[in-house]
Amino acid sequence: MPDHLQPVFRALGDPTRRDILRLLGREPMTIAEVADNFAMTRAAVKKHLVVLSDGGLIKVAPRGREKVNSLNALALKPALEWMGWFDQFWDERLDALKTAIEKDTTDDTGHNNG
Amino acid sequence: MPDHLQPVFRALGDPTRRDILRLLGREPMTIAEVADNFAMTRAAVKKHLVVLSDGGLIKVAPRGREKVNSLNALALKPALEWMGWFDQFWDERLDALKTAIEKDTTDDTGHNNG
């Protein structure tokens, strides 16, 4: 498994970018709107948005002369799954529980997709 | 919510360090043993270990003149919980526990893993 998750972890490595993600979780914003929440220039925020976009964590859609940035939380999944490997070191009972639930989901015919 | 998770995310931001974590997940190792798995000097590996230790992701215990580095996966929890906030954007009906299972259940052809 190569580092397709590197752009994601790299994007998450900066507190400003993590903050931007939470911010965009509330509602999509233009660059100026995002920048209005931080004590830095729009150019700096733009750079962060590029990094976030590079990691697939946000989507950018043009709206007139503006660019609307919206959260794409799905891109967090690979990173979360990578971290999930370490679950085995936290609590082995959790692993057993997951196994039990997995069996339950195969038995349940009604709620597997979204 | 200050950035007590910054050291953790910072540590995870480097592929070598993520690799070291997986490595130490198998067994504790001295610096030399860890360095033996990478194409870089012990000093460079040591730096990575310092960053990992700074994030609390590894524990270091002296054993004679050696230093044994062991995984402390529990330190991943804050980061994982932070990411868990975004679960609401994936599928509000299910919580984080389902995430680890999902990769197994995405196969809807009628049979699951083996």
Place this chain on the structure above:
DNA sequence: CTCAAGTGATACCATTTGGTATCTCAATGC
């Protein structure tokens, strides 16, 4: 004590990173 092995610490280097300042381009509004 003396020598070897493992680690820690420092100095140093090239690159990346986070940030600003500035300029140009595109779309909006009068």
Place this chain on the structure above:
DNA sequence: GCATTGAGATACCAAATGGTATCACTTGAG
């Protein structure tokens, strides 16, 4: 058409980062 506003591109800078090389310290063995 022309000024205004939002965004992109570039140049530039200071600091952090990843890495090497080197030296000092500590432990273990004769």
